[in-house]
Amino acid sequence: MRLTVLGGGGFRVPLVFRALLEDSGDESGRCTELVLYDTEPRRLEAIGAVLAQHAADAAASGARPPAVRTTTDLDDALRDTDFVFSAIRAGGLEGRSLDERAALTEGLLGQETVGAGGVLYGLRSVPAAMHIAERVAAVAPNAWVINFTNPAGMVTEAMQRLLGDRVIGICDSPVGMARRAARALGVDPERTELDYVGLNHLGWLRRILVDGEDRLPALLADSAALESFEEGKLFGAEWLQALGSLPNEYLHYYYFNREAIAALSNAPATRGEFLREQQAAFYAAAAADPGEAAAVWERTRKEREATYMAESRESTGGWQRDSCDLDGGGYDRVALALMRAIARNEHATLILNVPNRGTIPGLDADAVIEVPCRVDANGAHPIPTRPAAADQLGLMLTLKDVERTTIAAADTGSRGKALRAVALHPLVDSVNAANRILAARGI
Ligand code: G6P
Ligand code: MN
Numbered sequence: 001m002r003l004t005v006l007g008g009g010g011f012r013v014p015l016v017f018r019a020l021l022e023d024s025g026d027e028s029g030r031c032t033e034l035v036l037y038d039t040e041p042r043r044l045e046a047i048g049a050v051l052a053q054h055a056a057d058a059a060a061s062g063a064r065p066p067a068v069r070t071t072t073d074l075d076d077a078l079r080d081t082d083f084v085f086s087a088i089r090a091g092g093l094e095g096r097s098l099d100e101r102a103a104l105t106e107g108l109l110g111q112e113t114v115g116a117g118g119v120l121y122g123l124r125s126v127p128a129a130m131h132i133a134e135r136v137a138a139v140a141p142n143a144w145v146i147n148f149t150n151p152a153g154m155v156t157e158a159m160q161r162l163l164g165d166r167v168i169g170i171c172d173s174p175v176g177m178a179r180r181a182a183r184a185l186g187v188d189p190e191r192t193e194l195d196y197v198g199l200n201h202l203g204w205l206r207r208i209l210v211d212g213e214d215r216l217p218a219l220l221a222d223s224a225a226l227e228s229f230e231e232g233k234l235f236g237a238e239w240l241q242a243l244g245s246l247p248n249e250y251l252h253y254y255y256f257n258r259e260a261i262a263a264l265s266n267a268p269a270t271r272g273e274f275l276r277e278q279q280a281a282f283y284a285a286a287a288a289d290p291g292e293a294a295a296v297w298e299r300t301r302k303e304r305e306a307t308y309m310a311e312s313r314e315s316t317g318g319w320q321r322d323s324c325d326l327d328g329g330g331y332d333r334v335a336l337a338l339m340r341a342i343a344r345n346e347h348a349t350l351i352l353n354v355p356n357r358g359t360i361p362g363l364d365a366d367a368v369i370e371v372p373c374r375v376d377a378n379g380a381h382p383i384p385t386r387p388a389a390a391d392q393l394g395l396m397l398t399l400k401d402v403e404r405t406t407i408a409a410a411d412t413g414s415r416g417k418a419l420r421a422v423a424l425h426p427l428v429d430s431v432n433a434a435n436r437i438l439a440a441r442g443i
Pocket of ligand 1: 150171172173271275304308309
């Protein structure tokens with residue numbers, strides 16, 4: 001089976017490779033060929049060097065690493081492939097940095113996927129994703145596309161128009177939270193059944209069922225257990241008890257918006273600026289000494305994980321991330337579990353980005369939502385669930401309109417639509433500010 005990674009020179013690709021190496025299944029449904037596509041040969045060389053080291057280590061201990069091929073030709077990468085992981089960053093980390101700064105300059109949240117930054121990023125991601133969707137439809141119409149490209153919900157919805165249910169969006173945040181909550185309860189995460197509802201980076205864990213019993217009320221009643229893990233520390237036990245659910249970490253930017261902005265404004269660099277320097281240093285070091293690429297990658301990865309959402313942690317008491325949250329193993333494992341469930345018809349339940357089709361009343365059928373799905377050889381099917389609460393549905397409706405307006409702006413190049421998308425985002429408090437943010441980004 002062949003897997004193509006678009007954005008194949010990206011920093012997180014070795015995590016996907018590591019997850020592939022752990023698959024000891026038989027040939028059918030196991031990835032035996034990995035094709036890495038990227039627009040920058042330099043990035044492919046660096047990541048290729050890391051993978052070569054990982055493959056050698058794995059082969060030495062009896063694993064069967066997939067054959068790896070790199071290419072800068074998109075059609076060549078896609079032709080005859082079975083699965084496509086799309087993980088691209090249009091505009092690079094430079095674009096991310098400029099988006100974040102443009103919003104912060106206006107005293108607004110400067111973040112990759114939330115607020116004005118998410119709209120600006122969407123305006124670049126959507127056209128790039130549509131080009132990919134067109135090429136997949138033309139040269140690999142039977143392939144399954146697993147979309148990591150952010151903003152993942154918006155991009156998946158845009159690609160759905162061409163690829164239908166053959167594109168499925170993924171994110172590691174919901175499963176990461178569920179794992180942490182299960183650990184705080186002292187239960188094996190594998191034994192839990194999750195009731196999670198939302199859009200990408202905008203969702204709530206409403207029930208954690210263990211043998212049919214909802215254990216979330218017990219967790220909510222125990223402030224110490226609650227504040228022992230990331231979401232409890234970010235939101236505080238009092239607010240989680242008042243909400244009656246566990247919000248996705250990205251909701252910190254909504255519920256504690258002014259604190260988040262203050263922390264981001266005081267930081268010496270935005271996340272994009274920090275990563276731009278960090279990643280440039282990694283790719284330069286890997287080019288200078290390919291034999292050391294894997295070691296430098298591992299150091300760089302640990303630093304990236306350890307500094308994730310640093311400003312939010314700083315503004316809520318300055319705590320460190322838990323060591324189990326630093327291992328990676330988030331999005332790469334979700335992606336591989338999804339691919340395996342489809343390829344081998346192994347039934348799995350995963351939280352994925354799929355069209356609503358009546359799952360959440362109040363959102364229309366085509367709206368891509370993030371909910372638990374049953375996966376089999378026919379793809380991902382959302383599990384019927386209870387309606388969302390009014391505050392949740394209200395936010396989802398507003399954000400869905402922002403996402404769709406961003407897609408329409410990207411499709412048409414309409415500045416009016418772009419203005420509408422930024423200004424109607426609930427975290428943007430002035431049309432004048434929205435106008436200046438767009439102008440600062442040349443729109
Ligand atoms: C989480 C989110 C991803 C996002 C990433 C950003 O994993 O779910 O959607 O891309 O964080 O991490 P970064 O290291 O780029 O700030
Ligand atoms: Mn995500």
